[in-house]
Amino acid sequence: MKTATILLTGFDPFGGETINPSWEAVRRLDGWTAPGLRVVAGLLPCEFGAARSALEALIERHRPQCLIAVGQAGKRAEISVERIAINVDDARIPDNAGRQPIDEPVMPGGPAAYFATLPIKAIVHGLRAAGIPAAVSQTAGTFVCNHVFYAAMHAAARRGGSLRAGFIHIPYLPEQAARHDGAPSLALDLVVQALQIAAQQSLGTEADLREGGGQID
Amino acid sequence: MKTATILLTGFDPFGGETINPSWEAVRRLDGWTAPGLRVVAGLLPCEFGAARSALEALIERHRPQCLIAVGQAGKRAEISVERIAINVDDARIPDNAGRQPIDEPVMPGGPAAYFATLPIKAIVHGLRAAGIPAAVSQTAGTFVCNHVFYAAMHAAARRGGSLRAGFIHIPYLPEQAARHDGAPSLALDLVVQALQIAAQQSLGTEADLREGGGQID
Amino acid sequence: MKTATILLTGFDPFGGETINPSWEAVRRLDGWTAPGLRVVAGLLPCEFGAARSALEALIERHRPQCLIAVGQAGKRAEISVERIAINVDDARIPDNAGRQPIDEPVMPGGPAAYFATLPIKAIVHGLRAAGIPAAVSQTAGTFVCNHVFYAAMHAAARRGGSLRAGFIHIPYLPEQAARHDGAPSLALDLVVQALQIAAQQSLGTEADLREGGGQID
Amino acid sequence: MKTATILLTGFDPFGGETINPSWEAVRRLDGWTAPGLRVVAGLLPCEFGAARSALEALIERHRPQCLIAVGQAGKRAEISVERIAINVDDARIPDNAGRQPIDEPVMPGGPAAYFATLPIKAIVHGLRAAGIPAAVSQTAGTFVCNHVFYAAMHAAARRGGSLRAGFIHIPYLPEQAARHDGAPSLALDLVVQALQIAAQQSLGTEADLREGGGQID
Numbered sequence: 001m002k003t004a005t006i007l008l009t010g011f012d013p014f015g016g017e018t019i020n021p022s023w024e025a026v027r028r029l030d031g032w033t034a035p036g037l038r039v040v041a042g043l044l045p046c047e048f049g050a051a052r053s054a055l056e057a058l059i060e061r062h063r064p065q066c067l068i069a070v071g072q073a074g075k076r077a078e079i080s081v082e083r084i085a086i087n088v089d090d091a092r093i094p095d096n097a098g099r100q101p102i103d104e105p106v107m108p109g110g111p112a113a114y115f116a117t118l119p120i121k122a123i124v125h126g127l128r129a130a131g132i133p134a135a136v137s138q139t140a141g142t143f144v145c146n147h148v149f150y151a152a153m154h155a156a157a158r159r160g161g162s163l164r165a166g167f168i169h170i171p172y173l174p175e176q177a178a179r180h181d182g183a184p185s186l187a188l189d190l191v192v193q194a195l196q197i198a199a200q201q202s203l204g205t206e207a208d209l210r211e212g213g214g215q216i217d
Numbered sequence: 218m219k220t221a222t223i224l225l226t227g228f229d230p231f232g233g234e235t236i237n238p239s240w241e242a243v244r245r246l247d248g249w250t251a252p253g254l255r256v257v258a259g260l261l262p263c264e265f266g267a268a269r270s271a272l273e274a275l276i277e278r279h280r281p282q283c284l285i286a287v288g289q290a291g292k293r294a295e296i297s298v299e300r301i302a303i304n305v306d307d308a309r310i311p312d313n314a315g316r317q318p319i320d321e322p323v324m325p326g327g328p329a330a331y332f333a334t335l336p337i338k339a340i341v342h343g344l345r346a347a348g349i350p351a352a353v354s355q356t357a358g359t360f361v362c363n364h365v366f367y368a369a370m371h372a373a374a375r376r377g378g379s380l381r382a383g384f385i386h387i388p389y390l391p392e393q394a395a396r397h398d399g400a401p402s403l404a405l406d407l408v409v410q411a412l413q414i415a416a417q418q419s420l421g422t423e424a425d426l427r428e429g430g431g432q433i434d
Numbered sequence: 435m436k437t438a439t440i441l442l443t444g445f446d447p448f449g450g451e452t453i454n455p456s457w458e459a460v461r462r463l464d465g466w467t468a469p470g471l472r473v474v475a476g477l478l479p480c481e482f483g484a485a486r487s488a489l490e491a492l493i494e495r496h497r498p499q500c501l502i503a504v505g506q507a508g509k510r511a512e513i514s515v516e517r518i519a520i521n522v523d524d525a526r527i528p529d530n531a532g533r534q535p536i537d538e539p540v541m542p543g544g545p546a547a548y549f550a551t552l553p554i555k556a557i558v559h560g561l562r563a564a565g566i567p568a569a570v571s572q573t574a575g576t577f578v579c580n581h582v583f584y585a586a587m588h589a590a591a592r593r594g595g596s597l598r599a600g601f602i603h604i605p606y607l608p609e610q611a612a613r614h615d616g617a618p619s620l621a622l623d624l625v626v627q628a629l630q631i632a633a634q635q636s637l638g639t640e641a642d643l644r645e646g647g648g649q650i651d
Numbered sequence: 652m653k654t655a656t657i658l659l660t661g662f663d664p665f666g667g668e669t670i671n672p673s674w675e676a677v678r679r680l681d682g683w684t685a686p687g688l689r690v691v692a693g694l695l696p697c698e699f700g701a702a703r704s705a706l707e708a709l710i711e712r713h714r715p716q717c718l719i720a721v722g723q724a725g726k727r728a729e730i731s732v733e734r735i736a737i738n739v740d741d742a743r744i745p746d747n748a749g750r751q752p753i754d755e756p757v758m759p760g761g762p763a764a765y766f767a768t769l770p771i772k773a774i775v776h777g778l779r780a781a782g783i784p785a786a787v788s789q790t791a792g793t794f795v796c797n798h799v800f801y802a803a804m805h806a807a808a809r810r811g812g813s814l815r816a817g818f819i820h821i822p823y824l825p826e827q828a829a830r831h832d833g834a835p836s837l838a839l840d841l842v843v844q845a846l847q848i849a850a851q852q853s854l855g856t857e858a859d860l861r862e863g864g865g866q867i868d
Contacts, residue, residue: 088300088301102431103425139356141355169434212307215307216360217290217362
C-alpha cells in the first residue's frame with residue numbers, strides 16, 4: 001500500500017488574537033504518520049487572495065491525496081466539520097492586509113458552491129465516538145476561512161476525484177477564551193487528536209455514513 | 218407602470234407547534250397592494266417534495282415577478298434574509314409526512330447551490346432603518362425551508378431574469394416563545410411590516426447595496 | 435373595596451442607548467386603572483445612590499400597596515421576574531453619573547439579600563397564559579437594577595407586610611435590537627400588557643403558586 | 652507554618668449523565684499538597700438534604716480551614732466562581748432520590764442568602780492569568796448545587812471566621828459535551844489545574860482584589 005499525503009493547513013492569527021489555534025494544532029502534526037498516511041502542515045496568511053495562492057502552491061508542491069484546511073471559529077464550542085463552501089467574500093472585519101471585500105466572488109465565474117468531499121458524517125461520528133464534541137456545520141462563514149475552503153474545493157474539482165478536500169473549524173484555545181467573556185474553547189491536545197481522527201477517517205472511508213447532521217433552521 | 222405580482226409563501230405548522238408564524242404573517246398580506254405591486258399568498262405543506270410541487274404550482278398559476286418564501290426559525294431573534302440555498306436535504310426531525318431524508322439532493326443533478334436573487338442587503342438595510350431587527354443569514358438549514366428555497370431558485374433560474382426569488386426566516390411569535398424557555402420572538406405585526414418592506418425593496422432595488430452582511434465563522 | 439396604588443418605576447437610558455424600554459412601558463401606564471388598582475409611574479436615574487433616593491421619595495409620596503421596579507435586560511428574550519435582590523454593587527460599566535462601584539454594599543449593614551415579595555410564580559404563570567414569554571430569574575445582576583431592587587425590598591421590609599415589592603427585567607425594544615446583532619426583543623405593546631398582568635397578579639394573589647421556576651445551574 | 656486543610660467536594664452524576672466532572676476533578680486532588688496546604692476530597696450525593704448532611708459530616712471529620720464545593724454547570728463555558736448562595740430549593744428536575752422541592756428554604760429560618768467568603772475576584776484573576784476561562788457568577792441556581800453552597804456557608808457562619816467557604820461551577824467534560832449539541836466543555840486536566848489555583852488563592856489571599864466581576868442584567 002502506498003502512503004497517502006494529507007495536507008493540513010492552519011492560519012495566521014487575526015482579529016486581535018496573538019495565536020491562531022488552527023496553526024498551533026496543525027503544526028504539531030507536521031510529519032505525523034499513521035498506517036497508510038503522512039501529514040504535511042502548511043501555514044496560510046489570513047488574507048483574501050494571498051491565502052488562496054499559498055494554498056494552491058502547497059497543493060502543487062505536495063500533491064496530497066487529501067486536504068483538510070483548518071480555521072478558528074471563536075464562538076463555536078465544537079469541532080465543526082464544514083459541509084459547503086460558497087462563492088462569496090463578505091468581510092465583517094478587514095483581513096490581515098487591510099482588505100475588506102463585500103459580496104465579491106472568491107472565483108469569478110465559479111459555481112455558487114462546492115460540497116466538501118471529505119466524509120463529513122464519518123468524521124463527526126469518529127470524533128464523538130472518541131469523546132470529542134463535534135458537529136456538521138452548514139456554513140463556514142464568508143471570511144477568509146470560507147475563501148480558502150472554496151479555493152480548496154475548486155482546486156480539488158480540477159483534479160477530478162484524485163484530491164479529497166474539506167474544511168474544519170475549531171474553537172478558541174482556553175487561553176484565548178480566558179480573554180473573551182463566556183467564550184467556549186477546546187484544549188490543544190484534544191484538537192490535535194481530533195485532526196488525527198479526521199485524517200484517518202478521510203482516508204479510511206469510501207462512502208460516507210448516512211447519519212443525520214442537518215439543521216432545521 | 219404595470220403592477221408586479223409578488224408571491225409570498227408560508228408553511229404549515231411543524232415540530233409540535235400548532236401555528237406557523239410564516240403562514241400567519243403571509244396570509245395577512247394576501248391581496249395587499251402598494252404602488253406598483255400586489256401580493257398573492259400561498260400555503261405550503263411542511264413536507265419534502267410536496268412543498269416543492271405546491272410551490273411550482275403556485276408559480277405556474279400566478280406567474281409572479283418576485284417570490285419570497287417565508288419560514289419559521291425558532292431559535293433566531295431577527296428577520297433572517299437568506300443568502301444561499303443548498304442542494305441537500307438532511308432532516309433532523311421527520312417532516313409532516315413522516316419522511317426524514319438524509320443527505321439526498323433537493324434536485325438530483327442540480328447545482329450545489331443558488332444565491333438568492335432578492336436584494337438581500339437592501340432588504341436588511343430597509344428593515345433596520347424601520348427599527349426591525351434583521352440580518353443576512355448564510356444558511357437556511359437543511360430541512361424543508363432550504364428545500365423550498367432551493368426549489369424556488371431552481372424555478373427562477375429556468376425563467377432567466379424574469380423571476381426574482383429568495384427566502385426569509387422569521388422567529389417564533391411571542392405566544393410560541395412563551396412555551397419555549399428563553400426563546401426569542403417577534404410580534405406578528407412587526408413581521409407583517411417586515412414582509413411589506415421586503416416586498417417593496419425587492420421590486421424597487423435594481424442593484425443590491427454593497428453593505429457588509431458577512432460572518433467571520 | 436379600597437383602590438390600591440401600584441407604583442411602577444422605569445429608568446433613564448444607559449449604556450449608549452437613547453431610550454430605556456422600562457420607562458417607555460411604565461410611562462404608558464401612568465394613571466392606568468383596573469378594578470381595585472391604580473398605577474402611578476415614576477422615573478429613576480440610572481445612577482447608584484440617586485436612583486435609590488428617588489425611589490424612596492416616590493414611595494414616601496405615593497405610599498403604594500405594591501411596587502414593581504422595571505429595568506432593561508438587553509440580552510434576555512423574556513419578561514424576567516426577579517426572585518432575589520443582593521446587597522452588592524459591582525458595575526461593569528460606569529453609571530450615568532460616571533460612578534463605577536466595585537463590591538460595595540447597596541446598604542452597609544443590610545442583609546445579604548431580600549427575596550421579592552411579589553407572587554413571582556403567579557406572575558410568570560399569568561404572563562405565559564396570555565402568550566407572553568416569561569420566566570423567573572435568579573439574578574438581577576449587580577448594576578443599578580439590582581441596586582434599586584435591593585433598595586425597594588429594604589424599604590418594603592421596614593414597612594412590614596404593608597408594601598409588596600419586586601423587580602421585572604424586560605428585553606430591548608425591536609428598534610434597539612435592530613442595532614445589536616442577534617439581540618432578542620419584545621414589542622412595547624406586549625411589555626405594557628405584561629406589566630398590566632403583573633400588577634393585577636400582584637394584588638390578586640394571596641399566596642404564590644407552587645410551580646417550578648428554578649434553574650439547575 | 653501549619654498546614655491548612657482544604658476540603659474539596661464533588662457530586663455524584665445526575666440528570667442522565669454517567670459521570671460528574673466535579674467528582675472526577677476533585678478525586679484527583681485528594682491528598683494533593685502545596686506549600687502550606689493539603690487537600691481532602693469528599694463525594695456528595697446529588698440529593699437535597701442528604702448532600703447537606705454528608706457535607707456537614709465531612710466538615711466535622713476534617714475540620715478544614717477552607718471548603719470549596721464544586722458542581723457541574725452543563726451550559727457554562729467557564730470556571731464559574733459563585734458569589735452568593737440563596738435560601739431556596741426550586742428543582743426543575745428530580746434529584747437522585749426522586750425529590751423535587753419547589754420554593755422550600757434550604758434552612759428554615761436562615762437568612763435569605765450568604766456571600767461566599769472565598770476571595771472570588773482573586774481566584775478569577777489567578778485563573779485567567781493562567782490562561783483558564785473563568786468568571787464570577789451571580790447565581791448558583793436553585794438545585795442541589797446551591798443547596799450545598801448555602802449549607803456550606805451556613806456551617807461556615809456558625810464557625811465565625813475560622814472556615815472560608817464557597818462554590819465553583821465547572822463545565823461539562825468534552826466527553827459529555829460530545830453527547831449534547833453545541834455544549835461547551837473544559838478538559839479535566841484544566842479543571843484540576845483550576846481547582847489547584849483556587850485552593851492556593853483561597854489560602855494565600857487576605858483581602859480580596861477589587862476587580863470588576865459584575866453583571867449588568
